[in-house]
Amino acid sequence: xxxxxxxxxxxxxxxxxxxxxxxxxxxxxxxxxxxxxxxxxxxxxxxxxxxxxxxxxxxxxxxxxxxxxxxxxxxxxxxxxxxxxxxxxxxxxxxxxxxxxxxxxxxxxxxxxxxxxxxxxxxxxxxxxxxx
Amino acid sequence: xxxxxxxxxxxxxxxxxxxxxxxxxxxxxxxxxxxxxxxxxxxxxxxxxxxxxxxxxxxxxxxxxxxxxxxxxxxxxxxxxxxxxxxxxxxxxxxxxxxxxxxxxxxxxxxxxxxxxxxxxxxxxxxxxxxx
DNA sequence: GCTTGACCTGGAGTGCGCTCCAGCTCCTAG
DNA sequence: CTAGGAGCTGGAGCGCACTCCAGGTCAAGC
Numbered sequence: 258x259x260x261x262x263x264x265x266x267x268x269x270x271x272x273x274x275x276x277x278x279x280x281x282x283x284x285x286x287x288x289x290x291x292x293x294x295x296x297x298x299x300x301x302x303x304x305x306x307x308x309x310x311x312x313x314x315x316x317x318x319x320x321x322x323x324x325x326x327x328x329x330x331x332x333x334x335x336x337x338x339x340x341x342x343x344x345x346x347x348x349x350x351x352x353x354x355x356x357x358x359x360x361x362x363x364x365x366x367x368x369x370x371x372x373x374x375x376x377x378x379x380x381x382x383x384x385x386x387x388x389x
Numbered sequence: 390x391x392x393x394x395x396x397x398x399x400x401x402x403x404x405x406x407x408x409x410x411x412x413x414x415x416x417x418x419x420x421x422x423x424x425x426x427x428x429x430x431x432x433x434x435x436x437x438x439x440x441x442x443x444x445x446x447x448x449x450x451x452x453x454x455x456x457x458x459x460x461x462x463x464x465x466x467x468x469x470x471x472x473x474x475x476x477x478x479x480x481x482x483x484x485x486x487x488x489x490x491x492x493x494x495x496x497x498x499x500x501x502x503x504x505x506x507x508x509x510x511x512x513x514x515x516x517x518x519x520x521x
Numbered sequence: 522g523c524t525t526g527a528c529c530t531g532g533a534g535t536g537c538g539c540t541c542c543a544g545c546t547c548c549t550a551g
Numbered sequence: 552c553t554a555g556g557a558g559c560t561g562g563a564g565c566g567c568a569c570t571c572c573a574g575g576t577c578a579a580g581c
Binding site for chain 1: 469486488489
Binding site for chain 3: 293
C-alpha cells in the first residue's frame with residue numbers, strides 16, 4: 258500500500274509540514290514519488306513515522322533520532338549502536354517517569370489540600386447561616 | 390532564614406537568570422530586598438520555587454503557572470480555582486504517563502530485538518569460525 | 522480549456538523558555 | 552583606598568521544533 262502525504266500525516270499525527278521538515282533534516286528517508294512527483298509513503302515508512310512519534314513523545318531530541326536514523330538497520334554494528342542509543346534513552350525515560358510520579362503525588366496532595374480548605378470554608382458558612 | 394539569589398538558584402535548580410525571568414513574567418512575587426537592594430528569598434519563596442520546578446518538570450506551561458500564581462492563596466474562591474487548574478493538569482499528566490509507559494514497552498521490545506539480532510550474528514560468526 | 526485542490530520547493534517566521542550581555546552598584550577583604 | 556565578586560537592570564539573542572508563506576506544478580472534474 259502506498260500513502261499520500263495527507264494520509265501519512267493523518268496516520269502519524271504529524272503535520273504535513275513536519276513530515277517534509279523531518280525529511281529535510283534527515284530524520285526520514287525521502288519516500289518514493291508517484292508519477293506526478295508527489296511523495297508516496299510505504300507501509301514501512303508509516304511504521305517508522307509511528308516509531309518516531311513515540312520517541313518524540315518521550316522527549317527524545319531530533320538530533321538523537323537523526324543519529325539513530327542515520328545508522329540504517331542493516332548489520333550487527335548498526336544494531337549494537339542503535340541498541341546503545343535506546344538503552345541510554347531508556348534510562349533517562351525511566352528517571353523521568355519516576356520524577357513524574359513524584360510530581361503526581363504532590364499534585365494529588367495539593368488537590369486534596371485545596372478540597373479541605375474549601376470544605377472548611379463551607380462549614381464556616383453553614384455555621385454562619387445557622388447562627389443568623 | 391533569608392537566602393541570596395545564588396542560594397535560591399542552588400536550592401531550586403533554576404539558574405539565576407531564570408529566577409529573575411520568572412519574577413519579570415509574574416511567576417514569582419518580587420522577593421524582599423536586603424540593605425544593598427539585592428533579592429532576599431524567604432523559606433516560603435523557596436518552597437514556591439520547588440513547587441514551580443515540579444510543575445515545570447511535568448510540562449505545565451509558564452502561562453498556566455502564572456495563572457495559578459496570580460490567584461493568590463487566600464480564600465475559598467482562589468482555592469477552588471487553583472484546584473481546578475491542578476485537576477485539569479493532573480489529567481494531562483496521567484494521560485502522558487500512560488503514553489510514556491507504552492513508549493517504554495516499545496523501547497524495551499526494540500532493545501531486546503537488537504540484542505537478538507546481535508546474538509544471531511554472533512552465532513553466525515562462530516559457525517563461520519568453526520567451519521574455517 | 523478552465524477551475525479547483527492537493528502537493529511541490531526554498532526560505533522566512535514563530536512561540537516557548539530560557540540565556541547572555543553591557544554597564545552599573547554595592548559590599549568585603551587585603 | 553582599591554580590587555574583586557556578587558548582584559542589579561533593560562534588552563538582545565538563542566535553540567529547538569516546528570509552522571507558514573509565496574509562487575509554482577500537476578491531475579481530475581465540469
